[in-house]
Amino acid sequence: MRPVVSNPYLRVHRSIAKHQGIVWMRLAPVVGAVAAVPLVSDSLFGFLPTPGQAVPVDQWGLGLATVASRLANLVAAAVILHSYADMVRGPDRAVLDVHPVRARALVAALAVFTLRARLYLPVSAGVLLVPVGIQGSWLAYAGALGLIFSAWLGGIGVGYLVNLGAVWSAYSESWARVLDALRGDNPRMQAALIYAPGVALAFVGISVELGAIGLGAGLGGWTFGFAWLAIPMCLGAVAWAFVGRLADGYYVKASLLLADVDGAWGATENEDTAGDVYLSALGVGRPQLLRTLRLGWRSLRVHATGGWVAGILVALGGWASADTAVFWGAGATVWVASVAALMPAHDPPWLDDALGVDGFSVWRARLVVAMAYSFGVLAPVCCVLSLRHGSFFIAAALMGLATVCALISSTVASKFKDTAAWAYAASALVLWAGFMGVIK
Amino acid sequence: MSKAAIEIVGLRKEYGRVVAVDGIDLSIPKGAFVGLVGHNGAGKTTTINMLTGQLSPTSGAVSVAGTDVVKDPGAARAKLGTVPEHPTLYEYLSAREMIEFVTELRGGGDVQWALNVAGLGSASDRLIREYSQGMRRKTALACALVSRPPVLVLDEALNGLDPASADRVVGVLAELRQDGATVLLSTHVLDTLEKVADRVVLMEHGKIVVDGDISVLAGVRQRLREVSAMPD
Numbered sequence: 001m002r003p004v005v006s007n008p009y010l011r012v013h014r015s016i017a018k019h020q021g022i023v024w025m026r027l028a029p030v031v032g033a034v035a036a037v038p039l040v041s042d043s044l045f046g047f048l049p050t051p052g053q054a055v056p057v058d059q060w061g062l063g064l065a066t067v068a069s070r071l072a073n074l075v076a077a078a079v080i081l082h083s084y085a086d087m088v089r090g091p092d093r094a095v096l097d098v099h100p101v102r103a104r105a106l107v108a109a110l111a112v113f114t115l116r117a118r119l120y121l122p123v124s125a126g127v128l129l130v131p132v133g134i135q136g137s138w139l140a141y142a143g144a145l146g147l148i149f150s151a152w153l154g155g156i157g158v159g160y161l162v163n164l165g166a167v168w169s170a171y172s173e174s175w176a177r178v179l180d181a182l183r184g185d186n187p188r189m190q191a192a193l194i195y196a197p198g199v200a201l202a203f204v205g206i207s208v209e210l211g212a213i214g215l216g217a218g219l220g221g222w223t224f225g226f227a228w229l230a231i232p233m234c235l236g237a238v239a240w241a242f243v244g245r246l247a248d249g250y251y252v253k254a255s256l257l258l259a260d261v262d263g264a265w266g267a268t269e270n271e272d273t274a275g276d277v278y279l280s281a282l283g284v285g286r287p288q289l290l291r292t293l294r295l296g297w298r299s300l301r302v303h304a305t306g307g308w309v310a311g312i313l314v315a316l317g318g319w320a321s322a323d324t325a326v327f328w329g330a331g332a333t334v335w336v337a338s339v340a341a342l343m344p345a346h347d348p349p350w351l352d353d354a355l356g357v358d359g360f361s362v363w364r365a366r367l368v369v370a371m372a373y374s375f376g377v378l379a380p381v382c383c384v385l386s387l388r389h390g391s392f393f394i395a396a397a398l399m400g401l402a403t404v405c406a407l408i409s410s411t412v413a414s415k416f417k418d419t420a421a422w423a424y425a426a427s428a429l430v431l432w433a434g435f436m437g438v439i440k
Numbered sequence: 441m442s443k444a445a446i447e448i449v450g451l452r453k454e455y456g457r458v459v460a461v462d463g464i465d466l467s468i469p470k471g472a473f474v475g476l477v478g479h480n481g482a483g484k485t486t487t488i489n490m491l492t493g494q495l496s497p498t499s500g501a502v503s504v505a506g507t508d509v510v511k512d513p514g515a516a517r518a519k520l521g522t523v524p525e526h527p528t529l530y531e532y533l534s535a536r537e538m539i540e541f542v543t544e545l546r547g548g549g550d551v552q553w554a555l556n557v558a559g560l561g562s563a564s565d566r567l568i569r570e571y572s573q574g575m576r577r578k579t580a581l582a583c584a585l586v587s588r589p590p591v592l593v594l595d596e597a598l599n600g601l602d603p604a605s606a607d608r609v610v611g612v613l614a615e616l617r618q619d620g621a622t623v624l625l626s627t628h629v630l631d632t633l634e635k636v637a638d639r640v641v642l643m644e645h646g647k648i649v650v651d652g653d654i655s656v657l658a659g660v661r662q663r664l665r666e667v668s669a670m671p672d
Contacts, residue, residue, distance in 0.1 A: 012537075014531060015537055016533060020532050097494055097524075098523075099517060100546060100547075101545075102546055252493070254514050256496040260495070261490070264456065
């Protein structure tokens with residue numbers, strides 16, 4: 001007999017999951033990771049001993065620690081973005097906005113949802129790491145996997161805290177000047193939300209680096225180093241300890257903040273610029289493209305603004321190392337291109353049928369938008385790669401990756417509709433792995 | 441503490457240069473049934489969103505049953521039963537499951553009574569994703585009514601309902617009012633107000649331009665017709 005769950009939100013999520021049944025498409029990223037393993041092996045695991053060689057783990061442990069820290073950071077970045085999508089902009093908010101909310105219980109249920117629904121991230125990363133166990137050592141594999149799971153848990157705890165903290169800072173008078181200085185053209189209230197993922201990743205990233213140092217040291221013979229793998233997870237636990245109190249004060253207020261942000265964006269459209277959105281000049285005379293640009297900006301804005309933020313951060317981080325720029329630049333490129341795959345979930349499914357819209361024009365418009373949004377990553381990263389490192393070929397290859405990602409993202413959007421994001425996630429993993437292999 | 445069920449003082453909402461609600465005052469005593477009318481874009485929904493704690497005002501104060509909505513929107517929600525203009529429900533729950541869930545959130549209520557009000561019959565065990573717009577609205581109404589909250593705020597809540605269902609809901613609202621509930625109903629169907637409301641508030645361009653007892657309804661109807669006929 002199943003235990004009685006006292007949290008009503010957990011129970012309702014369980015009922016929803018039961019009615020939805022098993023969504024097999026959600027396994028797509030893991031399948032994608034399996035397909036990506038042979039592509040990514042050479043580029044990620046060049047340090048591993050070749051079959052038949054007996055090289056002690058302490059001679060390649062540092063190489064593994066570097067790869068594990070990169071994968072752990074990618075997983076953390078993804079789950080931090082998911083924590084924003086699940087808690088701040090999640091579907092529960094619209095349903096519950098008119099009812100009394102037990103904020104702590106709700107946020108706990110949302111965190112459980114994030115844990116369950118985003119489990120594909122560490123599992124996919126674990127699949128990518130399998131060559132470490134086969135060619136190297138299963139102990140080393142377990143250590144790297146431990147770091148990734150630790151980062152995943154840390155990302156959820158810190159992500160939830162920082163996203164709620166962002167709402168608090170948006171309402172705080174003492175933060176007003178800081179946010180005004182940072183916000184650019186965005187409404188002040190939104191500035192806090194825009195920078196929240198970066199702040200969360202900075203904290204988790206530091207803890208992941210410490211964990212990676214521990215992994216390297218542990219594989220080098222200092223057994224206590226393995227304990228360091230728990231640092232990101234412990235950081236997440238500490239962060240989670242503060243989530244309840246912030247949830248009480250700011251989960252509900254986040255709805256007010258979002259309404260104000262969306263209203264402020266709406267008000268920027270005066271009579272002269274009505275309908276103007278990011279890159280809307282591309283849509284002049286192309287109604288389908290204009291509609292898609294508007295959908296992208298109004299429903300998936302984080303891909304446009306986040307693309308530039310990610311691109312600039314990658315460029316700064318990649319100033320000293322082309323490897324860093326390529327690894328993260330490719331990751332950011334495949335993420336931004338996911339905008340096309342996410343569009344069907346934000347479009348009324350009956351509209352195109354009712355209007356008799358040509359499917360090819362929708363596909364083409366999504367392709368153009370995905371490519372245009374990718375420019376935010378490509379411009380700064382390709383500048384650094386070509387001007388700073390002289391890697392013109394790699395910069396061109398990154399542009400090629402963006403094009404292929406946009407093509408696939410737009411194609412799966414047409415083919416799979418609501419579940420396109422999962423199909424794209426699988427494809428993106430293979431594309432990213434293949435790209436890393438080619439660049440190697 | 442104010443004895444009014446709904447107290448709005450100098451309520452204003454600006455979006456940049458756009459003034460959606462322009463410093464309105466409104467006091468609704470306990471047990472009143474007030475119709476809120478006006479053309480699309482008059483500011484009704486913005487007012488209701490501020491009243492129900494879904495939108496923060498630029499300035500002014502709003503309280504529900506003595507609770508300051510701006511300071512404590514969470515506490516105000518417990519005293520409110522709200523049907524928003526576009527109700528959102530869990531698509532993968534049945535109406536019965538949805539109403540049971542809301543009943544638990546609200547600390548009690550009569551699920552079967554709410555299902556009867558909604559009049560979904562055997563459909564109450566089907567998933568909401570299979571419902572028509574009217575059935576969804578009935579479910580949202582049942583969620584708002586199930587715990588018999590002291591204040592009901594209904595934004596176009598009767599839209600999309602078949603005439604029999606609309607009559608049944610109006611009857612239930614009248615009963616709740618007899619029991620002391622306060623109802624604020626935003627609607628374009630003035631005939632409904634004629635049956636149950638004792639006061640009518642007309643909004644235009646973010647301002648209250650008429651606020652009187654039900655006898656002003658004929659004038660309000662005429663005014664709405666005149667404004668409709670005006671070019672934009």
